[in-house]
Amino acid sequence: MIFTDIVFFIAAIGALAGAVGVVVLKNPFYSVLSLVTHLFFLAVLFLLLNSQFLAAAQLIVYAGAVMVLYVFVVAYIGGAEEPLGDSLPAIRPLGVLFAVCLLAELCIGVIGSGLKALDSHGAHVSNTFGAPSQIGSLLLNQFLIPFEAASYLLLIAAVGALVLARKRRGFEELTGEGGTA
Amino acid sequence: MNITWYLVLSAFLFTIGAVGVLTRRNPLVILLCLELMLNAGNLALIAFSRMWGNGDGQIFALVVMVVAACEVVVGLGIIVGIFRRRIPEDVDALSELRG
Numbered sequence: 001m002i003f004t005d006i007v008f009f010i011a012a013i014g015a016l017a018g019a020v021g022v023v024v025l026k027n028p029f030y031s032v033l034s035l036v037t038h039l040f041f042l043a044v045l046f047l048l049l050n051s052q053f054l055a056a057a058q059l060i061v062y063a064g065a066v067m068v069l070y071v072f073v074v075a076y077i078g079g080a081e082e083p084l085g086d087s088l089p090a091i092r093p094l095g096v097l098f099a100v101c102l103l104a105e106l107c108i109g110v111i112g113s114g115l116k117a118l119d120s121h122g123a124h125v126s127n128t129f130g131a132p133s134q135i136g137s138l139l140l141n142q143f144l145i146p147f148e149a150a151s152y153l154l155l156i157a158a159v160g161a162l163v164l165a166r167k168r169r170g171f172e173e174l175t176g177e178g179g180t181a
Numbered sequence: 182m183n184i185t186w187y188l189v190l191s192a193f194l195f196t197i198g199a200v201g202v203l204t205r206r207n208p209l210v211i212l213l214c215l216e217l218m219l220n221a222g223n224l225a226l227i228a229f230s231r232m233w234g235n236g237d238g239q240i241f242a243l244v245v246m247v248v249a250a251c252e253v254v255v256g257l258g259i260i261v262g263i264f265r266r267r268i269p270e271d272v273d274a275l276s277e278l279r280g
Contacts, residue, residue, distance in 0.1 A: 019193075023198075028213075031209075035217070051227050054239055057243065058246070066249075066250055070209075096200060098199075102199055110192060118183065119185060122233075153248065153251050156251075160254070160258070164258030164259060
């Protein structure tokens with residue numbers, strides 16, 4: 001039990017540090033790398049919560065695929081540092097104040113919810129809890145419609161990305177020639 | 182660890198992401214901070230799923246990951262479009278939809 005506590009604190013500190021790094025670092029490239037470490041430690045936390053499949057998906061899909069996409073885009077647009085001059089410097093402390101209020105509200109909501117199981121280690125679960133077999137059977141038996149809707153959403157996002165990344169010049173040439181586009 | 186610890190950690194991560202969305206001006210970094218907020222929500226969902234010993238929360242977290250991937254694809258497409266049109270990457274300057 002003491003081992004999982006130590007792992008939890010290491011992972012929690014790592015996740016918090018990664019998250020702070022994303023917000024604080026000026027260079028977007030370093031922000032992306034900081035988010036990768038954050039996602040890695042978050043996957044460790046998922047493992048502590050007995051969700052092996054989601055931890056693996058987090059590492060492969062997020063820290064792998066999505067972050068590579070970010071790195072490509074940062075490399076493409078040059079990763080320019082943010083302009084330092086503020087147009088509305090008075091707004092920034094207000095944002096931080098709002099966030100502190102949000103944190104207090106969330107903590108009150110969690111701790112004041114009165115759920116008895118919050119102070120436990122969770123219900124007793126079998127070894128297959130969170131394993132790919134359980135996720136798969138849930139997806140295909142109980143949540144088939146959200147599963148299919150997610151696949152449609154991915155298809156729509158892929159088509160949308162193609163439309164956004166299309167070369168506008170080619171489109172204008174086509175319309176200029178005969179209006180066939 | 183008790184489930185409360187995970188939920189409080191998720192509240193902290195969500196708040197850090199919210200600070201980033203509210204204070205940063207580069208749209209790319211704002212997308213990264215949105216990822217932070219979505220992942221904090223995922224952590225809370227998985228903690229509740231563990232609390233009840235029920236897999237439904239994990240399915241929800243999986244769907245959130247799918248939605249986040251779609252959001253990243255479209256958001257990065259828009260950012261690349263902004264870059265191609267030589268518009269400054271500053272959310273204060275991005276005040277109109279017309280290209």
